[in-house]
Structures are given as C-alpha cells and as structure tokens.
Amino acid sequence: MRSLSLLLIVLAISGCAPSVRPTSMIPSVITRQDSSAGKTLVLAEVTGGEKPGLSNQVTIDKQAFREALLGTLERAGFLAPTRKGEPADYELHADIAGQLSLQIGSLAIRSHLLVSYRLIERSTKKDVWKDAIYSKYQAEGKTYATELQKARQEAVEGAVRENLGQLIQRIEAVVKPR
C-alpha cells in the first residue's frame, strides 16, 4: 500500500506532458530585405508530426507546427497582404519527417527535428526548391520533475524555432524580390 502511494506521488509530481505553444516557436528575429516588394506564398499543407501521447514525451503535431509556420511566414512578410487580385506566387508544403527528444543530463533535454519542405511556383507548377531541414535545441531544467517537463517543452519549441529560422533564410535565397 505504501509503495502504491509512493508511486502515485511520483506520478503526480511528474505530471502530464505539457503541450507546445505555437507562439513560442516563431523565430523572434527575422530579417527580410523588403517585404512589400517580395513575392508571396501560401501554405498548402503540413503533414506528419505526432499528437502528444500518454507518456511524458512532448511532441509537435501538424496543427501546432502549421500555426507556428504561418506565424513565421507572416512575420517574415511572405504572407503580407497579397497584391490586389493577384494570387500568391508560391505554394509551400511541409512534412514533419521525424522528431526526437533525448535526455542528455540530469536536467537537460535535447530535441531533434527533421522537416521536409517543398516550394512550388504556382504559375509553372514546378518545384523551385525542396530540402529537408534539420534542427536541434537543448533546454535545461532547474529542478527535477516539473522543471524537466518544462525543459522537454522548451526543447521541442526551440527545435521548431531553429528549423523555421533556417527555412526563412532558405526561402529568402530562392524567392528573390521583384
């Protein structure tokens, strides 16, 4: 009975897996030369990802990733009001190919993320760019249990943020301003 109580206490302290916050996954610094003159794009679809399960693993699902990606594209000016009557120039597809969080210290979590992207020019329907972007991020907790869970959350959010930061740089190189 005592063991059972102890187990329940441990489970209560450990808590459930926190969910990721899309707003925390948007890179804070995005530089775009001239967003008003740049070409625009629409986000076609996001596939892959994992819904959070019963374990204490924190994962990113396609809905949360989509929200973060839209926020990033908007901040970078790619979703800026499209020119009147003109459709967007490009279509972006994203597939969350893999994600993994590993505990690498007593209180440190490192998250790895691999996302495959494809940019299609809408006028020609041709791929102008496709690549898989790999990112990782390490977060540290301060005390055990709840802080470790927070670190799991921050590590996943950080890996997404890094990935989206790289994506914007890559799109910038492909999509030249008019």
Next chain:
Amino acid sequence: MNVKRFVPFLICPLFIGSCATGTPMTAIYEGASLTGYKTVEITPVSNDTGKTLDFDVAAAITQHLRSLMQSKGYRLADTVAGSDDVLILKSSLAEYESGSALVRWFATFEGATICTVRSSLIDKRTGNALGEIIVPRIVSGGGLYSVGADRWILGVVASDIVDEVDKRIRGR
C-alpha cells in the same frame, strides 16, 4: 527490514540505459524513390563537429557503413567496374561526445556518450537529392557496464543508417 529485497532495485538502474537510445529520422523527397539500387557509393564521413576528436571517429563510421552495406548484400561502387544505378550515401558527423562511463556510474544521464550522423541520399546518375537520414544516438546510463560506448555507439549509428537505407531500397 529485508535489505535483499531492495538489491534488484538498486542494481537495475545501473543497467538501464547501457544501450544507445534514439531512432533514425528519415525524409524522402516527394516523387523520389530508392527502390532498386544494388550499388552504393559511400563517401568518407566528414567531421562537421568543429572539434578535434581523440580518434578518427568519422573514419570509423565510414568503415562500419561499408562493411554493414556489404553484409546486407549491396555492392560498393569502388569495388565494381561500370555499375548500373548507384546510390550515393554522403554522411557527416554532426555531433560527437565521448562521455564517461565512470561519471554515468555515479549519476545516470550525466557523462552521456552522444553521436549524431546526418546522411544525404543522392542518385549518382542525375545528381538529384533523394532524401536525408538523421540518426541521433545517446548512451546516458549503464555506468561501468557501458564502458566502450564511445566506440560501439558508432556501429549502432552506422547500423541505423544502413537498416534505414535497406528498408527504403526494398520498399518496406
């Protein structure tokens, strides 16, 4: 209090984690297919860690990749003349930390051995990129039972890559 009852609980954690945890992450690009390749060109693994390591980790992984590919029945491009379609496996060591089994003995999760390799899959004839494989592996426990992890983790990572390539070539 019967102390013997608790001995297994004290010993078990020492073994837990003596294996390398982690799983491969694979992205195959839209419209790309790996099925049918019988010959693979394994380029020497580059060291992209930015660190000078105690031994030639990249060369050790290259050797593992070569022997594992051959053991799966694939031909290595540099051992046969005039090959048909060739799949290039271009890999880089993204991160490596040798860790310490002694530190792991005293504190699980500390002193972890870490190895991450990134592999690009390229069709030699067209030069087209077909996909990417990332394998992050870590040994974070096991204490003294994990002695030598700094070497055997390389074989585990190489095996993950080869298994993943083989799976895709066989269309599984």
